[in-house]
Amino acid sequence: MATLAGCGGLDGKIGNYDKVTVWPSANAVGQQPTGELTTMAPVTVECYASGMYKISYDGGSGYIDAHTSIMSDKGEVSPNMVSQC
DSSP, X not given: OOOBOTTSOEEEEEOSOSOEEEBSSSOOTTOOOOEEEOXXXXXXXXXXXXXXXXXXXXXXXXXXXXXXXXXXXXXXXXXXXXXXX
């Protein structure tokens, strides 16, 4: 399913959600979403900051809520599994 990415990120797939909002920065207050992801969408979690994961995915990059379930080969992704942004 997923493996550690070459650039220090962690590859995984979005868990069981109808949609996950992608934000342009870790502070989503007052910002417009830049995209949406759905269940099983592949992502690379780059780092963790302020309750958000910085991710990249096919079509872009941004931030998602760190409470989002992301499954990797190492299990469910948690903030201590990736570096701080």
